[in-house]
Amino acid sequence: MPTSHIALLVEEPSMEAFLQSLLPRILPATTTFEIHAFQGKSDLLAKLEARLRGYSQWLPEDWRLFVLVDCDDEDCRSLKRSLDGMASRAGLRVQGQAGRDPSWQVVNRIAIEELEAWYFGDWDAVRAEFPRVSPNVPQRQGFRDPDAILGGTWEAFERVLQNHGYFKEGLPKIDTARRLGRRILIDECRSSSFKAFRRALLEALQAP
Template identity: 55%
Template structure:
């Protein structure tokens, strides 16, 4: 059972989103800290050394969550790279441990395609944050599957927001992350990648398996 999560994310907007979301999602007496990097390449370059550092002192009741955007990468290849880095560091990932029920230290998760896809996956929360947004966006062609919005999800979110009169000079990603994260309904998302991330956290907090 994990009492504390160390969450590594690739950029500040994901940190901003999670700092608003996780206090509403975490069980009582559970804690977390979020560590942003300067993009995916920065996180991947530094990840092995960071995990090796954790290995030297990580308490038994702590877990590490690594979260990166898929962007245009092949999801299976990216996940395999995260798993390889974890193994090289000497820590055990949840993927490796799960079949044998052994203890694990790290869970790797991928946001598909990026944070803004999670917004499309729970559009009622977006409309709560931004009431002028088109309420039925998930019924429109191209938006029904939030994890496969074509042409870049942050760009798509920016276009929809501008049409509603928000962010006229361009999407303020950190501001949007805070405002959506504050109201995001984590139990009602249709984004498979968000749900996989959420379930990994809840499982770690509940029983560590």
């Protein structure tokens, strides 16, 4: 059954802004979406299982749920197991837990370590929006793997932009997310965690 609607639960407004710009460029006209932003990761994790239990009582068969959180300094595999466990206890079918069953209802995806890693994954998109930044950033030591940038990807991204004359007063996270959501190409982003999100999204859209 084709997916008619995707509901996304995210931890904060910058991811919401990013997806509000990105998803209309990807989803077919027949698939709608809604985004629910929480007041941070701890708020989402505290409320998630109860929210999923509510969904399990009425979720239509042609809907899919996406839960997106930052890894931060947690072990990503442990965090993923925890999220999958919440969904299973809520009575929902979790993507990946039943082989390649296309009838899954919820998928959990993790930005490693933060949303800004996805920006580093498509540096051409960043340069299109902020043309003064160097094209060589992805080749520098410490930036070659977008998901392995040390010391916080938000701080690293802000520092790179400030070094090139942008946002001396601090990076406006929500506006930047909105702007880059309009730029990033889903087939070009090198971030492994973005690719995992992309695969799940395309799988949802291709479900029979």
